[in-house]
Amino acid sequence: MKILSGIQPSGQLHIGNYFGMMQTMISRMEDSELYVFIVDLHALTSVRKRNLLAEGTLEAAADFLALGLDPDKCIFWVQSDVSEVCELTWILSTLAPMGLIERCHSYKDKVAKGLTASHGLFSYPVLMAADILLYQAEQVPVGKDQKQHLEVARDLAQKFNHEYGDTFVVPEPAIHKQTATVPGLDGQKMSKSYGNTIPIFLEGKQLKKRVMAIETDATPVEDPKDPANCNLYTIMELFAAPARMKEIHDLYVNGGAAYGYLKLELLDLLDDKFGEARRKKVEFLADPEMLRAILAKGAEKAREKAVVTLDLVRDRVGLKY
Ligand code: ADP
Numbered sequence: 191m192k193i194l195s196g197i198q199p200s201g202q203l204h205i206g207n208y209f210g211m212m213q214t215m216i217s218r219m220e221d222s223e224l225y226v227f228i229v230d231l232h233a234l235t236s237v238r239k240r241n242l243l244a245e246g247t248l249e250a251a252a253d254f255l256a257l258g259l260d261p262d263k264c265i266f267w268v269q270s271d272v273s274e275v276c277e278l279t280w281i282l283s284t285l286a287p288m289g290l291i292e293r294c295h296s297y298k299d300k301v302a303k304g305l306t307a308s309h310g311l312f313s314y315p316v317l318m319a320a321d322i323l324l325y326q327a328e329q330v331p332v333g334k335d336q337k338q339h340l341e342v343a344r345d346l347a348q349k350f351n352h353e354y355g356d357t358f359v360v361p362e363p364a365i366h367k368q369t370a371t372v373p374g375l376d377g378q379k380m381s382k383s384y385g386n387t388i389p390i391f392l393e394g395k396q397l398k399k400r401v402m403a404i405e406t407d408a409t410p411v412e413d414p415k416d417p418a419n420c421n422l423y424t425i426m427e428l429f430a431a432p433a434r435m436k437e438i439h440d441l442y443v444n445g446g447a448a449y450g451y452l453k454l455e456l457l458d459l460l461d462d463k464f465g466e467a468r469r470k471k472v473e474f475l476a477d478p479e480m481l482r483a484i485l486a487k488g489a490e491k492a493r494e495k496a497v498v499t500l501d502l503v504r505d506r507v508g509l510k511y
């Protein structure tokens with residue numbers, strides 16, 4: 191099985207990114223042909239500062255490696271290092287109906303949040319389709335927010351195959367029910383752009399401040415509470431052992447759940463889960479040349495695959511004369 195997914199280096203990676211995508215990717219190293227990449231070209235639609243993008247890219251690489259991604263067991267690279275993707279984006283964009291791209295809500299959401307309404311932001315889903323189709327990915331693990339973009343990739347693959355003959359694999363999204371949308375501190379989707387995140391690599395006082403800021407209602411400790419509508423409960427479920435979660439569930443339903451106490455418990459769980467990765471990340475970041483070498487090797491492996499597809503595509507559409 192060919193599995194592929196990418197992440198933008200547009201801010202500190204958070205537990206929504208971890209459960210929505212990174213964890214699944216890292217867990218599939220042994221049993222699949224895995225493609226993991228950092229989508230810096232996509233991040234250009236929102237990051238305008240040179241250093242922020244360049245440093246963010248290296249940092250995202252350190253994040254993945256610290257969390258256990260083994261670059262010898264997958265293809266791990268930076269999107270812009272394989273520029274073939276830009277050529278495929280153009281070819282696909284000549285086939286992409288305006289209506290299909292206009293329907294994408296992520297563009298409208300981002301503009302509503304203040305991002306510049308650029309052509310790049312608008313055609314973001316076409317670049318994403320090119321990312322996926324170039325490597326003939328079969329499965330794409332993502333959070334629920336990316337489902338529509340996957341549909342665009344599928345539509346474009348089918349349209350191309352119909353016009354020019356079978357060329358692309360039609361990819362399937364892989365979205366896990368429990369982690370499809372990890373809520374943020376305020377109960378909305380956790381997202382770098384909403385400022386409501388729990389970053390994976392935050393620690394100490396700063397992490398405590400975020401965890402304590404998880405919004406809860408004002409029900410007194412001894413009163414029963416509804417776990418289904420509690421943001422803190424949903425986040426705890428991602429980290430606590432099932433037996434402990436059962437106890438917490440009973441405290442909610444029967445009364446006795448103290449939010450402040452549970453937040454401190456969550457803080458310990460976060461430290462247990464990510465403590466080792468935090469230490470490893472420091473080591474990776476101390477050696478940027480090693481990071482660059484890993485990414486360069488990954489880009490070489492990715493390009494080998496990309497040129498095969500692009501060559502076929504060029505031939506199919508008539509760019510080979
Ligand atoms: P953000 O919204 O924070 O900018 P990205 O758009 O870079 O995150 O998302 C990277 C990956 O993480 C995507 O697969 C996305 O679906 C997933 N993801 C992001 N936020 C969440 C979340 N709150 N819950 C589940 N998955 C998420």
Ligand code: TRP
Nearest residue numbers: 194195196197198229232318321
């Ligand atoms: N659009 C995705 C996001 O914002 C990132 C992304 C770009 C991606 N190319 C991809 C995800 C290809 C999966 C496959 O999170």
